[in-house]
Amino acid sequence: MKKKILFSLKSPYREQLDVIGFRFGHGRKSLAIVGAMRGNEVQQMYVCSRMVQALKKLESEGKIADDAEILVVPCVNYYSMNIGKRFWAMDNTDINRMFPGYDLGETTQRIADGVFSKFQGYEYGIQLASFYQPGIFLPHVKMMDTGFTDPEIMKDFGLEFGIVRKPRPYDTTTLNYNWQIWETKAFSVYANATDEIDVKAADEAVNAILRFMDNRGIVTSKTPPGYITEIIDEDMTKQIQSEAAGLFFRVTEIGKTVEHGDVLGRIYDPLDGELVAEIRTPVSGTVYFAYNSPLINAKTVCFKVIK
Amino acid sequence: MVETVASIPLAVHESLTIQKRRIQNGKNQTRLSLVTGTHGDELEGQYLAYMIGSFMDAHMDRLNGIIDIYPALNPMGIDSITRGIPMFDLDMNRVFPGTKRGTMVEVICSSIVDDLSGSDVCIDVHSSNIFLKEIPQVRISVPTAKTLVPYAKMLNVDFVWIHDAATVLESTLAHTLNSRGTKTLVVEMGVGMRITKEYCQQLFDGVLNLMKELGMWKGETSPVREPIISEGHKVGFVNSDAAGIFVPCASFGDTVKQGDHIGDVIDPLTSKVVERALAVCDGMIFTLREYPVVYGGSLLARILQPVGGEKS
Incomplete structure (x- = not known):
């Protein structure tokens, strides 16, 4: 495992923001997993931290494929997390509405650009997502229908449902959408909670991601049997x-x-x-x-x- | 006459109600709609709505048509100094046209669009946010420019900015209405959380002029200024690369040369200038940062280049 700073941003009054990534294996860029981009996505960060633990163990056991590199980024926006805000504290903008980003643009555009340059080039991308309404979800996987990603791949997660969403205009600046435009097969995994930890749902999400990685030949991992995923249109x-x-x-x-x-x-x-x-x-x-x-x-x- | 456009019960003993005021006189059915208050921190339109309404009350005999004034599309946001709709993640101006089957905000947006559709012209008044000050301007996307620029010229603004269309902007109120055939002009002026009376007066004169052109106003009007149209010009962006406190030394509306000193980003702890902000091109400063705290990327100024001007 290599722990690296992927992107840094100076603040006038706080310690520098350093977005940390954990890299496992080497070779072909196989999978990037991204957690919290909003300050209340604690469950999303927690699931990623569990993935770091799981991948450390798999790596020590030699169970990562020879030509596979995996990147895990548990938390992009801990600045907001540390002060109890959901969005970027200065201007209340949402980093997940700024992709693909712009290196000469506003602050959150620069953050999006900085991290997106590190998230690109992977064959698969998984975002631990939260919803814009307060609520709880059955753990499921979702993808945007851009025509690039085959929905059948969602079956490899073994979650009960795989949902295909037709993108709306405001979705076109999200990470998931832009990943696909830059030819990464992208999925959003919903692990029930957001600003509290649901351990059972996190277990399910971790197992689903490991199952996906095993089915895709990225790692060798034994997980509990999953569901035969039903693929449905959100409409x-x-x-x-x-x-x-x-x-x-x-x-x-x-x-x-x-x-x-x-x-x-x-x-x-x-x-x-x-x-x-x-x-x-x-x-x-x-x-x-x-x-x-x-x-x-x-x-x-x-x-x-x-x- | 005050009418309710949408009303939805809130959890405890209150409803979220969107209202409009209709002012009508004469037989002419030409309808001008003035909407504002989509973003709760933008207040310039509140004073403009008052100016238009009170002036019409005093000179009703000179009106020949219908004016609908929607002062607050996001009343809870204005009431709580919140840019968006409180307790809702998405910017209201990214939810249009809405849907009757969606969330509360989508239902409200759908009702607003239904009510505004059919206006002959709609003016959607925004201020800047709290960070930037803007000269009075109309913003138009390229696909609608041919239709809308003639109307924008009537509004007595300083600048008409024709910008590229972006998919994400398809969910704005203006895009929704324009795509349904209701000519909609987006005005930006001033700064968030403040009222700039001279800008409101400037746009007020423009609205009366537009009404005259539409055959809705029989009274006197003031001469309107010829705006600069952005076609043929380029816009230079000055963003901060450092974090600190921005202290400008140029003024809003100044004409500058490339390389001119616009301001400094300073560090109050070390007492150092951490960045000298310089003009990226010749031209007029039409946007200037008002809020001093900056991060890397914070917009400090926009500069409108003269025709044929090239950014280095």
């Missing part, structure tokens, strides 16, 4: 909105199979405690996303169900 999932606002109580679990009409959640008036709405699923399927904040506004996507 085929059902988003369920809250029709009322108030205190939100989820009454279903992530991963649960539900039938049309089942109650998934209830909303109560926050002042007088009256039940104001029951959230029922209009389709049968598997719950893969649930909102998890106690307060909910109307028209909030509170569940997603894979039909």
Whole structure:
């Protein structure tokens, strides 16, 4: 293992930002794994730190393929993490909306450019991703449909679902999208939590990434058996909105199979405690996303169900 | 008449409500929409909305058409000094056209677009952010330039910046409305979290002039200035390479020569100048940094080169 500084940025009042990468093996650039780019992506950083541990062990046992190099970058934006901010503290910009970056541009464009130059050239890229809404996910793998990456490759993770997302304009400045434009087969792995550690979900994500690496011939690793992944189009999932606002109580679990009409959640008036709405699923399927904040506004996507 | 464009209940005893004011007189159905307050830290448009509305109230007999004023597309952001929508990650101006089946913000954006569509002209007023000060300008993407530049010239701005189209900008309000046939001009002026009265007055005169050209205004108007159009010009960017405190020595609107001293980035701890910021080309400073703290990459100034000017 080699621990290297991939990119540095001076600050007027803090110690220099040094983005650390861990390299394993040597030869062909096979896989880059990237964790936290936002300051609250603690679970994403944790999964990467677990990958560093797992790869150290595999390397010491000689189980990394002869011609394979793996890069793990647990945390790009620890500056925000250390002060409790999600985005870049100075201007509230999101590094993951700045790719491919620009070396003469604004600060977060320069950070994106600096790290992207080190993330490029790998055959595969995995980002530990978080979602822009508060919520919990069934661990799954997702890719953007740019026409470059074969969705069938997602089956090698052995997660229950592989979701294909049609990119929207605001996705075109993300790492995942730009990786594919620069010919890296890119995937986002969702490990349930964001600003807290979910060890069980992290175990599942680590095993999924090791399984992927084993299936792709990058390492030799024994992992628990995975699922036969179902590949689905994101447009085929059902988003369920809250029709009322108030205190939100989820009454279903992530991963649960539900039938049309089942109650998934209830909303109560926050002042007088009256039940104001029951959230029922209009389709049968598997719950893969649930909102998890106690307060909910109307028209909030509170569940997603894979039909 | 104040109307509700969208209203969605919030968790505790309150609704998020987007409102507009319709001012109408005469038989002419030509409709001008003035929208602002997409970013909660941009306040120049608040004063402009007041100026237009109060002036029309006092001179209603000279109006022949419809003015719709949307002062706050992001009222919670303005109320909490938050650029974006509080508790929502994405910039509101990257969520258009929205959808009725999406998140709360997407539902709101969809309602806003539905309400604005069909306006003859829409003016989307932005300030700069808190970091930079901008001269009054209209920004137009290349594909819409032919249609929009004639209207931009009516608005009494100093500068019309025709910029390349970018995929990420397809989710802005202006792109959405222009692609639906509603001519939409994006104005940038001033600085975030402040009101620059002279700029508001300048744009106010431009709005009246535009209304006159549209046949909506029968009263007097002031002469408008001929803006510099960016076609044929180049824009030079001065970014900081060092971190520290930026202290300018040039002023906003100054004409400079390449290599002229614009300001210094200083280190208060060591008392050293860590970077001398120099003009990258000849031209006029039309953007200047207002907020002193800088990192590597922070934009310090933009310089508009004269026609035919070449950046070194």
